[in-house]
Amino acid sequence: MRPLGPLVLALALGGAAREGVARADPAPPSTPAALPVRVAQLALEKGVVKLTVGYRDVVDAEIARKLESGLPTVVTMRGYLFREAGGDPIALTARTCRIVYDLWDEVFRIELAQPGGASTAVAVNVEGVLRNCAEARKLPLVDGALLAAGARYFVATLVEVNPVSQEMLDRIKRWVTRPSGASAIGPGDSLFGSFVGLFVARIGDADRKLAFRTQAFLPPAPAP
Amino acid sequence: MSLRLRLGLLGALAVALPAGVSAADEPPAAAPTASQRLRYTLEDIEIRGNGRTAARVILRHVPFHAGDVLDVGDPEIELARYRLLGTGFFSSVSMSLRRGGRRGAAVLVIEVTERNTLVVQNLWFGIAADEDTAGNAKPLSGFLGLEAAETNLAGTGIALGAGIAVAAQQLALRAHVEDPAFAGTTWSGLFSVVYADARDFFGSRAVIWESPQLGAAQASDYAIVAYQRYGGTLGTGHALGLFSQLGLDYHLEQIDAIVPTAASHLRGDTREPIDFAIHPGKSLLSTLRASLTYDSRDLPFLPRRGTLASAAITAGVPPLGSDYGYARVELSGQRWWELPWKHVLHASAFVGGIAGSAPFFEKFYIGDFTDLIPDRVLDLTPDRRQPPNLLGTSIIEERFGDFAAKIDLEYRVPIFTGKRAIYGIDAFVSGGLWGVAAARDLTSPPSGYTGLRRIPVDLTYNVGVRLDTALGGATIAFSNLLGLIPAGTTVQH
Numbered sequence: 066m067r068p069l070g071p072l073v074l075a076l077a078l079g080g081a082a083r084e085g086v087a088r089a090d091p092a093p094p095s096t097p098a099a100l101p102v103r104v105a106q107l108a109l110e111k112g113v114v115k116l117t118v119g120y121r122d123v124v125d126a127e128i129a130r131k132l133e134s135g136l137p138t139v140v141t142m143r144g145y146l147f148r149e150a151g152g153d154p155i156a157l158t159a160r161t162c163r164i165v166y167d168l169w170d171e172v173f174r175i176e177l178a179q180p181g182g183a184s185t186a187v188a189v190n191v192e193g194v195l196r197n198c199a200e201a202r203k204l205p206l207v208d209g210a211l212l213a214a215g216a217r218y219f220v221a222t223l224v225e226v227n228p229v230s231q232e233m234l235d236r237i238k239r240w241v242t243r244p245s246g247a248s249a250i251g252p253g254d255s256l257f258g259s260f261v262g263l264f265v266a267r268i269g270d271a272d273r274k275l276a277f278r279t280q281a282f283l284p285p286a287p288a289p
Numbered sequence: 290m291s292l293r294l295r296l297g298l299l300g301a302l303a304v305a306l307p308a309g310v311s312a313a314d315e316p317p318a319a320a321p322t323a324s325q326r327l328r329y330t331l332e333d334i335e336i337r338g339n340g341r342t343a344a345r346v347i348l349r350h351v352p353f354h355a356g357d358v359l360d361v362g363d364p365e366i367e368l369a370r371y372r373l374l375g376t377g378f379f380s381s382v383s384m385s386l387r388r389g390g391r392r393g394a395a396v397l398v399i400e401v402t403e404r405n406t407l408v409v410q411n412l413w414f415g416i417a418a419d420e421d422t423a424g425n426a427k428p429l430s431g432f433l434g435l436e437a438a439e440t441n442l443a444g445t446g447i448a449l450g451a452g453i454a455v456a457a458q459q460l461a462l463r464a465h466v467e468d469p470a471f472a473g474t475t476w477s478g479l480f481s482v483v484y485a486d487a488r489d490f491f492g493s494r495a496v497i498w499e500s501p502q503l504g505a506a507q508a509s510d511y512a513i514v515a516y517q518r519y520g521g522t523l524g525t526g527h528a529l530g531l532f533s534q535l536g537l538d539y540h541l542e543q544i545d546a547i548v549p550t551a552a553s554h555l556r557g558d559t560r561e562p563i564d565f566a567i568h569p570g571k572s573l574l575s576t577l578r579a580s581l582t583y584d585s586r587d588l589p590f591l592p593r594r595g596t597l598a599s600a601a602i603t604a605g606v607p608p609l610g611s612d613y614g615y616a617r618v619e620l621s622g623q624r625w626w627e628l629p630w631k632h633v634l635h636a637s638a639f640v641g642g643i644a645g646s647a648p649f650f651e652k653f654y655i656g657d658f659t660d661l662i663p664d665r666v667l668d669l670t671p672d673r674r675q676p677p678n679l680l681g682t683s684i685i686e687e688r689f690g691d692f693a694a695k696i697d698l699e700y701r702v703p704i705f706t707g708k709r710a711i712y713g714i715d716a717f718v719s720g721g722l723w724g725v726a727a728a729r730d731l732t733s734p735p736s737g738y739t740g741l742r743r744i745p746v747d748l749t750y751n752v753g754v755r756l757d758t759a760l761g762g763a764t765i766a767f768s769n770l771l772g773l774i775p776a777g778t779t780v781q782h
């Protein structure tokens with residue numbers, strides 16, 4: 066395998082804080098080539114390959130209702146670049162969108178973090194939220210110089226709504242496994258332990274997930 | 290070897306990965322800015338859907354009150370939702386905000402869907418066996434045990450439960466009531482009652498015994514003590530932190546035992562009287578118990594990582610009326626590791642000791658340490674077999690002991706993971722070394738054993754599957770079959 070230049074290419078410093086980092090499913094898909102195919106546009110701009118793809122279907126009726134709950138909803142997207150010939154992912158891009166409905170101003174307040182930095186927006190309806198948070202437009206993917214001419218690639222994408230961080234997941238499971246004040250009746254038959262066991266295994270790591278891959282593509286040529 | 294790149298630390302939002310390096314990353318955080326940190330004055334908390342459960346029981350798990358300033362990004366909101374789900378009272382909980390009566394005010398709306406809260410906690414069934422001194426099987430007898438509880442009695446959040454165990458000429462009953470937040474405090478309150486009309490089996494070999502109340506002089510493979518127990522426990526528990534729990538119990542019961550007037554057996558090569566470790570006729574047992582538990586398991590039934598450790602001391606207290614003065618100390622530790630290939634390794638260790646004169650049912654029972662004999666069912670010991678004695682040691686002389694220890698390793702292989710009716714099925718194989726000894730074995734070991742065979746230890750092993758389902762956890766183990774003894778299946782819910 067050919068050595069790559071810089072191991073890590075920082076395309077942007079978003080200034081994103083650690084707080085609220087979402088990490089529900091941190092690993093890339095194990096069988097990315099088998100994911101359903103969704104058409105995406107790849108373009109080379111200023112030496113960087115950029116991805117444009119939509120995933121509006123991640124917001125179903127239930128998620129749309131949650132958007133209006135007045136509590137935060139987070140939509141995360143990860144795109145893993147694979148060689149079509151197989152192997153580990155060779156690049157990753159990601160974006161996160163946090164939406165809160167303002168009860169009194171009756172608008173959706175949106176915080177977006179993606180390569181290029183963090184930004185805020187306001188949407189007056191769910192359509193505006195989808196436009197900002199369920200479409201990746203010209204999302205920086207990888208330095209074009211890192212792609213081999215003639216080789217074919219594809220992007221495997223994971224989209225999650227309200228992913229639960231591993232830390233939060235652990236905290237939840239510990240909390241509900243041994244709630245404050247619960248005492249054991251005897252060895253092995255904790256009143257809560259037996260019952261909570263029915264519940265904790267069902268704690269999902271996200272409200273909704275979507276996984277797909279793009280069509281295979283050759284390294285895009287620069288725009289004329 | 291895989292490396293984990295953490296974008297949040299690198300500050301990069303798109304990375305190229307070197308060949309052979311796998312990605313395990315987090316998307317960039319969309320941290321709320323000042324403008325995004327919406328805050329409202331909480332005007333009220335509105336609860337919907339609670340047909341049976343009292344509102345105060347729900348509000349007990351919600352750390353907000355009218356008048357508070359509520360930050361919509363406060364993780365306590367989501368935690369409160371999981372706390373409510375964790376009670377087991379609801380099949381779904383959703384939270385939302387709606388406008389309050391004046392600008393800047395909001396009402397927190399908690400919508401719950403109640404669920405069935407009658408649960409089966411434990412279910413045992415199996416076949417108890419006997420064998421003569423030559424190892425020949427004797428007639429089998431079945432046993433059955435069931436514990437069930439209503440965990441949200443009349444919507445109060447109080448649990449009421451009962452259990453029954455039936456074996457050949459044996460019966461045990463239990464009932465308990467528990468309030469997880471006794472009198473509105475962070476301490477739980479527990480009251481339980483026990484009743485048993487049972488019998489137990491004593492003697493190693495060539496047992497000769499006489500008990501006029503149980504019949505004429507007997508010459509069998511065991512001497513029988515018939516006894517009744519009835520009493521109750523008052524207990525409380527308190528969380529000392531996220532992982533630690535303190536428990537305190539006081540137990541009082543009366544025992545009425547019919548003990549053979551004379552009994553002897555061959556202990557090693559020597560005929561000796563049998564110590565039944567119980568007072569004939571009526572006696573009183575009064576104990577105090579304190580326990581400290583550390584529990585950082587990720588899941589209660591099929592843990593993949595974490596630690597469960599406990600220390601407990603139980604004391605029979607004559608000044609509180611007990612006819613049995615003793616102290617029992619138990620230390621145990623278990624740890625789970627998820628291996629890189631997703632299998633699970635579980636190691637456990639136990640050590641316990643008793644000083645003084647405890648009744649036999651408070652001692653360490655061999656069935657609780659070897660997988661090849663059924664363990665106790667609501668304190669009944671339906672199986673009369675001696676330990677399998679795979680190492681050919683003096684363990685064959687033991688049934689109840691004053692000292693016990695066990696180390697055990699288990700290897701689990703997940704074979705199915707689901708999200709609906711069945712959450713997981715893991716195959717497992719385990720093996721361990723255990724020992725039970727009476728205090729007398731230290732000062733006067735049984736005759737006829739030499740060298741290491743004088744140490745009462747044995748091997749145990751098990752193989753089977755564990756299932757985590759919507760109905761509860763179940764273990765289907767084949768240790769008794771592997772021990773070439775017909776036996777049933779033990780299921781724990």
